[in-house]
Amino acid sequence: MFKIRKLLALVTGKALIALSRALGGQGTNLPGRLASFIYPPLLSELSRNITGACFMVTGTNGKTTTCNLAAAIIREQGFSIVHNQAGANMLAGITTAFIQNSDLLGQRTHDYALLETDEANVAPLLQIIKPRYILITNFFRDQLDRYGELDITVKLISSAVKGTGIELILNADDPLQSNWPSLTGLKCLYYGFDHTAYDNLDSADSRECRYCMLCGHELEYSYYHYAQLGRFQCPHCGHHNQQLDYVGSELSLEDGIAFKIGDLHLESRLQGFYNAYNILAAATLALESGFGKDIIKRAIASHQPAAGRMENFIIGGKQVFLILVKNPTGFDQSLAMLTGDIHTKNIFMALNDNAADGRDISWIWDTQVELLARSEEKITGLICSGQRSGDMALRFKYAGLDTSKIVIEPYLRKAIERTLGLEGQVTYILCTYTALFACRKILLRLRDR
Amino acid sequence: MAKFVIAHMYPDLMNLYGDRGNLICLQKRLEWLGQECEIRKCFLGDQVDLGKTDMFFMGGGSDREQELVFQDLRTRSEELWQAVQDGLPGLCICGAYQLLGEFYKAADGTIMPGLAFFGLHTVAEPGRLIGNILIEAEIDGSPSSIVGFENHGGRTYFDDPELKPLGKVLRGFGNNGKDKTEGLLYRNLVGSYLHGPLLPKNPVLADFFIHAMAERKRISIDVRLDDGIETIAHQQVEKMLA
Numbered sequence: 001m002f003k004i005r006k007l008l009a010l011v012t013g014k015a016l017i018a019l020s021r022a023l024g025g026q027g028t029n030l031p032g033r034l035a036s037f038i039y040p041p042l043l044s045e046l047s048r049n050i051t052g053a054c055f056m057v058t059g060t061n062g063k064t065t066t067c068n069l070a071a072a073i074i075r076e077q078g079f080s081i082v083h084n085q086a087g088a089n090m091l092a093g094i095t096t097a098f099i100q101n102s103d104l105l106g107q108r109t110h111d112y113a114l115l116e117t118d119e120a121n122v123a124p125l126l127q128i129i130k131p132r133y134i135l136i137t138n139f140f141r142d143q144l145d146r147y148g149e150l151d152i153t154v155k156l157i158s159s160a161v162k163g164t165g166i167e168l169i170l171n172a173d174d175p176l177q178s179n180w181p182s183l184t185g186l187k188c189l190y191y192g193f194d195h196t197a198y199d200n201l202d203s204a205d206s207r208e209c210r211y212c213m214l215c216g217h218e219l220e221y222s223y224y225h226y227a228q229l230g231r232f233q234c235p236h237c238g239h240h241n242q243q244l245d246y247v248g249s250e251l252s253l254e255d256g257i258a259f260k261i262g263d264l265h266l267e268s269r270l271q272g273f274y275n276a277y278n279i280l281a282a283a284t285l286a287l288e289s290g291f292g293k294d295i296i297k298r299a300i301a302s303h304q305p306a307a308g309r310m311e312n313f314i315i316g317g318k319q320v321f322l323i324l325v326k327n328p329t330g331f332d333q334s335l336a337m338l339t340g341d342i343h344t345k346n347i348f349m350a351l352n353d354n355a356a357d358g359r360d361i362s363w364i365w366d367t368q369v370e371l372l373a374r375s376e377e378k379i380t381g382l383i384c385s386g387q388r389s390g391d392m393a394l395r396f397k398y399a400g401l402d403t404s405k406i407v408i409e410p411y412l413r414k415a416i417e418r419t420l421g422l423e424g425q426v427t428y429i430l431c432t433y434t435a436l437f438a439c440r441k442i443l444l445r446l447r448d449r
Numbered sequence: 450m451a452k453f454v455i456a457h458m459y460p461d462l463m464n465l466y467g468d469r470g471n472l473i474c475l476q477k478r479l480e481w482l483g484q485e486c487e488i489r490k491c492f493l494g495d496q497v498d499l500g501k502t503d504m505f506f507m508g509g510g511s512d513r514e515q516e517l518v519f520q521d522l523r524t525r526s527e528e529l530w531q532a533v534q535d536g537l538p539g540l541c542i543c544g545a546y547q548l549l550g551e552f553y554k555a556a557d558g559t560i561m562p563g564l565a566f567f568g569l570h571t572v573a574e575p576g577r578l579i580g581n582i583l584i585e586a587e588i589d590g591s592p593s594s595i596v597g598f599e600n601h602g603g604r605t606y607f608d609d610p611e612l613k614p615l616g617k618v619l620r621g622f623g624n625n626g627k628d629k630t631e632g633l634l635y636r637n638l639v640g641s642y643l644h645g646p647l648l649p650k651n652p653v654l655a656d657f658f659i660h661a662m663a664e665r666k667r668i669s670i671d672v673r674l675d676d677g678i679e680t681i682a683h684q685q686v687e688k689m690l691a
Binding site: 150151211216218359360361362363364365366387388389390391393394395397398399400403406408410 | 461462464466467468469470473474477493511512513514517579580581598600644645646649650675678679681682683684685689
């Protein structure tokens, strides 16, 4: 039967996407929201056009990169795919992705759907779509103010999946996921790294869960990969990491990333331990879904970093890196990478406190900004921008950095120009989510000038 | 130069929302004032010599962690209460503040007893009180603007009419979202719902603790620090709430 409301919803959605693009926006949420308002079953009906499987990816960090890598693998195999854009991971953004890939009658089919899903949107999305797998990256502190505490986030997702029969792909190194087989009653597959050259025995202060999820006693770690990820055991009840189904071994983080999963050797141009997890997660999902090893290897090797994930620009003959930061763990990983760079550097950080950034900016105090003070002679300036530029400057000041190097300039364009004017060899532009696209636009304009 | 010791109680359990920034702030300010400051971490079961401690700090935790802390804390509650009455400076944020009262009533009706230092209690009510907050407090005799970020499901009510709040809520929710009070001030002890963290953006409150600690050591610290960046950060929040 021809449904006029559905047609209207699709026409409106597509028109809004086109309009928003023409105006230079991302066109990610509004089209989906309005189209669903016009025709509420839209997402449910469009999702039935997926002939292969739907995959849902959630967790705190690494969702976007993991999805991008998995999408690259699926495309490498020649399949068509519906995949929501970076960060547009609420119901509205997911709906927009389906509209964009649909025809006006809502009948075009695709092989796969890859849905990056915000933690709080897992439950409502499961009411509409039943994925083949749900993959979880990790649980770190992120935008706590939206949900209360991390415990609540974990509970929200584990109770939403309970009884659905969906298979889970989980991170075995994260103690917050280790009790999920009993917690959810579902089949759980685990990926993780064995002992690597980058592990340490002590870890930073803001670890999320040092206590056993089952009995509340303090966990003992044989080693930490980073944050609370590592090999642990509860001395009281014996609870420990789940058996690994997919093991990342022989990890190298020199000049990119390389490691093995069994006889599959993977190499990538991405950087940092956190990206090694993203690659391992995406490869696990692909292997479990039956994709060939050569396809996986090729897709991962040719994958380029996405917007704000260490995107690289050359402006005025100098290297500029754009990095999205949104929580302490991500920020610390970026700082570790930045201090590892031997060049002199100009540092810019835009801190916003809109809903998508997290209204509460307290998390900057859970980071190891003190790391920067160790190689302060390499830092030409710390330019603080965005709505909470004062708070960022304050954090740098109390990390012991020279206040004569700290500048507060709330306006992004002015602040970026000022940063690029410093004499450092390399420039790092760090920013929270809602400043990302504005910063990127400014950088592109400066590059093309 | 004197050495100040600040006890960080349960840093692994009670440290939500960057609360350790309060300690970084006190330590750095003392150092800039030419003093030495040691942050001593106290874990579950550790012995704490309050006689050799100049101040204590405790942050917020989740319900599960708060229960572990309460069990440990009550074994030393008498000693702690005596020290507080003697003027030991202390800062208790969010969950730690709630622990100072008689009880906490969880959303499912469970009653968790507190240290009962003060005639106040906390009830978890539907909806979290979240957002930037501005209060007016009287610190060392002069009215001061205090800003922060609150995020709590518990509503704290004073049962003892003699209790003094830390300040009056101008924007935001405070203790319970109803009576315009925020936090608690008793001698040199401050209980508050304010994260942010509280002290870096409110140097007047950081200095209140520094002066209280110095006074107990009978040393005078009268140098003033350059609070230019602190003031900008404070004013950005004030302006947002205006």
